[in-house]
Amino acid sequence: MATWLSNLFRPRINAIGLEIGGANIKAVDLGANHQLLNYAQRPTPPGLLQDGLVGDPEALGEELRALHKELRTRKKQVVTALANDVTVVRVIRVPKMSEKELEEAIPWEAERYIPFPIDEVVLDYALLDDPEEIEDQGEMEVLIAAAREETVMQLVEVLNSAGLEPVVIDLKPFAGLRPLEGQLKPEEEEGANPITLYLEVGHTATSLVLLKGERPLLSRSIGIAGKEFTQAIARSFNLPMEEAEEVKREYALATLSTEDEEALLDFGEVEQGRPTPSDIYAAIRPVLIDLSTEVRRSLEFFSAQGETQTPDQAFITGGGSKLKGLKGVLSDVLGIHFNDVNPWAALKVDTGRFEPGLLEDAAAEFTVPVGLALRGVSRVG
Ligand SMILES: Nc1ncnc2c1ncn2[C@@H]1O[C@H](COP(=O)(O)OP(=O)(O)OP(=O)(O)O)[C@@H](O)[C@H]1O
Numbered sequence: 001m002a003t004w005l006s007n008l009f010r011p012r013i014n015a016i017g018l019e020i021g022g023a024n025i026k027a028v029d030l031g032a033n034h035q036l037l038n039y040a041q042r043p044t045p046p047g048l049l050q051d052g053l054v055g056d057p058e059a060l061g062e063e064l065r066a067l068h069k070e071l072r073t074r075k076k077q078v079v080t081a082l083a084n085d086v087t088v089v090r091v092i093r094v095p096k097m098s099e100k101e102l103e104e105a106i107p108w109e110a111e112r113y114i115p116f117p118i119d120e121v122v123l124d125y126a127l128l129d130d131p132e133e134i135e136d137q138g139e140m141e142v143l144i145a146a147a148r149e150e151t152v153m154q155l156v157e158v159l160n161s162a163g164l165e166p167v168v169i170d171l172k173p174f175a176g177l178r179p180l181e182g183q184l185k186p187e188e189e190e191g192a193n194p195i196t197l198y199l200e201v202g203h204t205a206t207s208l209v210l211l212k213g214e215r216p217l218l219s220r221s222i223g224i225a226g227k228e229f230t231q232a233i234a235r236s237f238n239l240p241m242e243e244a245e246e247v248k249r250e251y252a253l254a255t256l257s258t259e260d261e262e263a264l265l266d267f268g269e270v271e272q273g274r275p276t277p278s279d280i281y282a283a284i285r286p287v288l289i290d291l292s293t294e295v296r297r298s299l300e301f302f303s304a305q306g307e308t309q310t311p312d313q314a315f316i317t318g319g320g321s322k323l324k325g326l327k328g329v330l331s332d333v334l335g336i337h338f339n340d341v342n343p344w345a346a347l348k349v350d351t352g353r354f355e356p357g358l359l360e361d362a363a364a365e366f367t368v369p370v371g372l373a374l375r376g377v378s379r380v381g
Pocket residue numbers: 019020021022023024025083201202203204205206225226227230245248249318319320321322323324364365
């Protein structure tokens with residue numbers, strides 16, 4: 001059985017973090033002591049990715065080459081991740097057994113959670129419990145990750161065609177947690193570890209992770225993110241996606257503004273016939289409801305498993321989270337205060353070289369690629 005998260009590990013790696021996202025292809029290059037050497041992004045050309053798979057390998061290869069050039073690094077090794085919709089990530093329960101037994105049993109234990117034939121997948125897992133601490137008839141929790149072998153091979157081939165060498169294929173939801181490590185509430189005594197909710201709203205998908213202390217309780221991908229909002233605007237006002245994107249960024253507000261607020265918004269540039277904020281709100285409202293419902297369901301699912309408390313802290317990131325008012329709506333609906341993630345805070349940044357304003361603008365989009373890059377400069381084994 002191939003262990004795709006780990007079989008490419010070296011004791012020490014020195015790799016670029018690379019995220020091939022539905023809207024943006026992003027890379028981060030780190031040096032010693034997590035110093036930011038460079039970062040770059042290019043918009044993902046339409047049609048390049050289809051349902052998380054590579055639609056046009058040649059064009060993607062070219063984009064990757066161009067991005068790599070912008071980074072101005074000699075490094076060829078990359079840590080990257082598959083799209084959420086082509087991976088299965090679950091926390092599963094298995095009977096108590098030794099680590100050795102688990103290694104043999106994992107394909108059978110995992111099979112029923114994986115929607116592809118087990119002999120066509122690459123599967124990796126991490127044991128979350130110490131078998132020695134579990135009572136005899138008890139169960140232990142295992143994090144499993146699986147993807148079709150074909151999908152992984154396709155990604156590896158495209159990277160190779162761009163002169164890049166993948167050393168780790170990571171999971172987006174967990175990569176994005178890495179820059180947060182310093183900001184998580186500290187672990188408390190046994191049983192009282194804080195619950196953290198992490199939401200990364202990208203373009204094609206939203207990753208949701210619940211942690212207890214540093215232990216994953218739940219990881220889900222929700223197929224509602226920035227693209228859904230743009231599509232809703234495009235449909236309602238019969239606009240091409242590029243224009244709808246512009247309308248979303250400039251004028252969309254996830255809360256219904258009062259007439260007074262509308263008057264205060266700067267519409268100097270708006271030509272006649274441009275949708276008003278309340279029209280736009282009406283267009284995106286169903287998407288807002290779907291997204292908050294999905295998040296609430298995940299929290300309910302988790303409460304139903306016996307963990308009753310609401311999260312002690314919550315973080316939101318990803319480009320899609322920049323939709324004005326989104327954080328407020330989610331906070332209201334879920335009764336949780338959301339903090340932004342500043343991935344750059346996990347790095348040493350020379351502000352003489354990198355303009356703080358630009359870094360701040362790109363923070364939400366760069367949480368995942370910074371997390372991938374952090375994996376690329378750490379010791380693994
Ligand atoms: N100011 C803004 N207001 C609203 N949405 C924004 C804003 N800036 C960026 N976005 C949205 O963020 C999304 C891009 O974010 P990001 O780069 O995190 O996605 P991605 O990594 O390419 O996608 P994915 O990982 O889901 O495949 C787009 O949907 C874009 O419309």
